[in-house]
Amino acid sequence: MFGWMGTVLRVDLTAGKVTREKLDESLARDYIGGRGFNSRVLYDEIKPGIDPLGQENVICFAPGPFTGSGLTSSSRVEVSTLSPYSYILGDGNAGGNFATYLKRAGYDQIIVTGKASSPVYLWIDNEEIQLCEAGPIWGLNTWEATDYLQERYGSDISVAAIGQAGENLVRYASTIFDKYNSAARGSGAVMGSKNLKAIVVRGNQKVAVARPEEFKDLAREDRDFFLNDDFQREVAAVYGSHIGMGRWFPGLRYFEKYLSEEEIPHKLTPEAMKEFEVKRTACYGCVVPCKDVFRIPEGEYAGEIGKALEHECIFCLGTNCGITEPVPILVMENLADKYGMCVVALGNAVAFAKFLYNQGIITDQDTGGLSLEWEDATSQIQLLHQVAFRQGFGNIVAEGMYSMAKILGRGAMDYCYHVKGDSRGPHPAGIFGLAHATSTRGADHLRGRSWAFGENDPKIWPQLVEKGYIPVDDPVATLAVSERATTLTDMIGRCKGAVNNWASAVPLVHKYPLFEGVARLLTAATGQEFNEETVAQAADRVYLLEMAFNARQGISRKHDRLPLKPEIINSETGQEELRKHDEMLNAYYSIRGCNPDTGIPSGEQLQKLGLDFAARELSEPEFQKEWDGPPLWPLENYPRGEKRA
Structure with missing residues (x-):
C-alpha cells in the first residue's frame, strides 16, 4: 500500500x-x-x-x-x-x-x-x-x-x-x-x-507514496505557505496559543465573567509570559514553532523546565480558578504533565469545586480543611497532588465535574455547566453554544467551533466566505462545514494549529477549493482517486458513526444542551436563549440527516454513508438506559498513592 x-x-x-x-x-x-x-x-x-x-x-x-x-x-x-x-x-x-x-x-x-x-x-x-x-x-x-x-x-x-x-x-x-x-x-x-x-x-522505515513528485510538489506548496504567511510567522510561531489570552475571552472564577483583552491580568498577557520563555519548538516535521519552552524562576520548582504551556492551562487552571500569578500556573502545567492529567478537565473540576466552596455549598469539612479560596495558589497546587493520588478531597475531584456534582448533591448540579459531561462554560445561543452541544466528545472548541467562528483567520476566512465555501449567512450550515473540516483533520493526521485556523486544519485550502487540496494530496499519497465529494463524505461518515456510537450510550437530543447559569435559565432571557438553541438544533439535525425528535442519525442518512450496520442497530426499539455519566465506583475502591512529583 x-x-x-x-x-x-x-x-x-x-x-x-x-x-x-x-x-x-x-x-x-x-x-x-x-x-x-x-x-x-x-x-x-x-x-x-x-x-x-x-x-x-x-x-x-x-x-x-x-x-x-x-x-x-x-x-x-x-x-x-x-x-x-x-x-x-x-x-x-x-x-x-x-x-x-x-x-x-x-x-x-x-x-x-x-x-x-x-x-x-x-x-x-x-x-x-x-x-x-x-x-x-x-x-x-x-x-x-x-x-x-x-x-x-x-x-x-x-x-x-x-x-x-x-x-x-x-x-x-x-x-x-x-x-x-x-x-x-x-x-x-x-x-x-x-x-x-x-x-x-x-521506527525508521520510509513511508512510501504512490506519486512521489506530485506529492512532493503539493507538500512544498503547503510548507511554503506556512513559511511566508504573516499570521503563521508573526502570531502562531511567536506566541502560539498564548495569543488567546487576549483574543478568546477566558473565564474568570468559574465563568463569573469572560475577560476582554483589557481585563486580562498584565502578567498573563502573551507579551508578559515571554519573560519565562527559554526558546520555542515544534512537533516532528513542522515549520511552525508554536510551543514554548519555559523555565520556572522561583519557589519549590525553581529551575525546572517545562514545555508547551497552552492557553487552556493559563485559562482553566489559572484565571478560571482565580489564579492570576504566572509562576503557580507554570508549576501546575508541569504537574499535570508529570502526573498525566488533562488541564481542561482538571481545571474545570477544580474551578467548579472552588465555586462551590466560595458559595458555601461545600465547606472545610468536605475538603478536609484544605482552603479553596480563589487566590490561594498554594492550596490549589496541593489539591492537584491530592487528585493525582486520590487522597482527601482530591478523590472526589478526580471523578470530574459531572460525577462530582452527583456525589456531592446539595444542588451542585445546577452549577455544572456541562454538555455530555464536559465543559466549555455557559454561552448564549449561537455558534459557540451549538458547537459545544453537537460535538461528539462533549463540549469542545476543536470539533469545529473556532473554524465556524472564523476568529483566527485574518486572510483565509474572508477568502473562503467570498468564494462561497463558508455559508456565513447561515451559522448552522457554517458549523456543519467546520465539523466536516476538523473531522477530516483528525483523520489525515494533521494539526489544527495551536492558534486554530483553516490553513493548518485543511492543507492547501489557501489555493484550492475547500477540500480539493486534501483530495489531491490523498490521491498522490495513496494512488487511489479522491475528490472533494469523496473526502467530504468520508468525514461525514465518521461524524455520524460517532453520533451513532453515542446514541448507543444513551445520548439523545436532550443532551445536545445549552448550559446556562441557574439565575438565567428560568428568566425570560434564558427561555429565549433556549428557544433559539432549539431552533438551531432543528436546522442542524436537518442538515446532518438526523431525527429532529431524538437527535439520532436517521437510518436513511446512515445508509447513504455506507453505515448500514449502524442503521440496522439504531432501528432496534431499545438502547441502553438514558445517559447519566459514567457508572460510579465507591470512592474507597480506587487505587491511590505513590511518590509525589
Whole structure:
C-alpha cells in the first residue's frame, strides 16, 4: 500500500499476545486514518453499557496517511476509547514524535484490548514487538518513566506513558507523549485500568507514496505557505496559543465573567509570559514553532523546565480558578504533565469545586480543611497532588465535574455547566453554544467551533466566505462545514494549529477549493482517486458513526444542551436563549440527516454513508438506559498513592 503502511497491531493484554493484521483497503479508503480508523473500531468492538474502566473497554492509537510523509504539521496521533470521564466517545489528539515513529515502524493503528495481570509496557522496534514487565516504572511519573525508557533503549524512541493519575484511575487522566503532549478524555485512566504503563516505539522505515513528485510538489506548496504567511510567522510561531489570552475571552472564577483583552491580568498577557520563555519548538516535521519552552524562576520548582504551556492551562487552571500569578500556573502545567492529567478537565473540576466552596455549598469539612479560596495558589497546587493520588478531597475531584456534582448533591448540579459531561462554560445561543452541544466528545472548541467562528483567520476566512465555501449567512450550515473540516483533520493526521485556523486544519485550502487540496494530496499519497465529494463524505461518515456510537450510550437530543447559569435559565432571557438553541438544533439535525425528535442519525442518512450496520442497530426499539455519566465506583475502591512529583 501507499500512504498507509498496511498493518494494524492488535494487542490482547489478557492473553499477553500481539498480532499483526492486514489493513483492509476498502476500510482505509472509507475512513482514511486516525480518528476515522479508531471510531470505526470503537463502534465495532465496544458494547453499550460496559464499564469504561473494565477490561472490556478498547483503546486505539492511530496516525494518519500523511504522517511521516514529509507533509508539514502531520505528526499527530489520535487516541480513542470509551471515556471514563464522560461515558461517551472519548478521543484525544497529540503531537510530538510518536505518530511519525509509529508510522515509520510500519503501523497504521494499535488496538489494545483486555487487561494485563501485572503492569506492562509495549515495546515496538520496527518489526520487533514485545510486552515487557513494567514493575520498575510503575509508580513513576511520566517524565521519570520516559527518562528510564530512553536510558534503556536510546534517545531515538518516542514514549506514550501514563503517570500516577492514570495508575490511580483519575477519570480525566491523559496519555502523555514524550513528557509534554497530552491526549485527553481519560485515555490515561483506561491505560491504567489495563495495567498498561507505556507504549515505546522506534521506527525508521520510509513511508512510501504512490506519486512521489506530485506529492512532493503539493507538500512544498503547503510548507511554503506556512513559511511566508504573516499570521503563521508573526502570531502562531511567536506566541502560539498564548495569543488567546487576549483574543478568546477566558473565564474568570468559574465563568463569573469572560475577560476582554483589557481585563486580562498584565502578567498573563502573551507579551508578559515571554519573560519565562527559554526558546520555542515544534512537533516532528513542522515549520511552525508554536510551543514554548519555559523555565520556572522561583519557589519549590525553581529551575525546572517545562514545555508547551497552552492557553487552556493559563485559562482553566489559572484565571478560571482565580489564579492570576504566572509562576503557580507554570508549576501546575508541569504537574499535570508529570502526573498525566488533562488541564481542561482538571481545571474545570477544580474551578467548579472552588465555586462551590466560595458559595458555601461545600465547606472545610468536605475538603478536609484544605482552603479553596480563589487566590490561594498554594492550596490549589496541593489539591492537584491530592487528585493525582486520590487522597482527601482530591478523590472526589478526580471523578470530574459531572460525577462530582452527583456525589456531592446539595444542588451542585445546577452549577455544572456541562454538555455530555464536559465543559466549555455557559454561552448564549449561537455558534459557540451549538458547537459545544453537537460535538461528539462533549463540549469542545476543536470539533469545529473556532473554524465556524472564523476568529483566527485574518486572510483565509474572508477568502473562503467570498468564494462561497463558508455559508456565513447561515451559522448552522457554517458549523456543519467546520465539523466536516476538523473531522477530516483528525483523520489525515494533521494539526489544527495551536492558534486554530483553516490553513493548518485543511492543507492547501489557501489555493484550492475547500477540500480539493486534501483530495489531491490523498490521491498522490495513496494512488487511489479522491475528490472533494469523496473526502467530504468520508468525514461525514465518521461524524455520524460517532453520533451513532453515542446514541448507543444513551445520548439523545436532550443532551445536545445549552448550559446556562441557574439565575438565567428560568428568566425570560434564558427561555429565549433556549428557544433559539432549539431552533438551531432543528436546522442542524436537518442538515446532518438526523431525527429532529431524538437527535439520532436517521437510518436513511446512515445508509447513504455506507453505515448500514449502524442503521440496522439504531432501528432496534431499545438502547441502553438514558445517559447519566459514567457508572460510579465507591470512592474507597480506587487505587491511590505513590511518590509525589
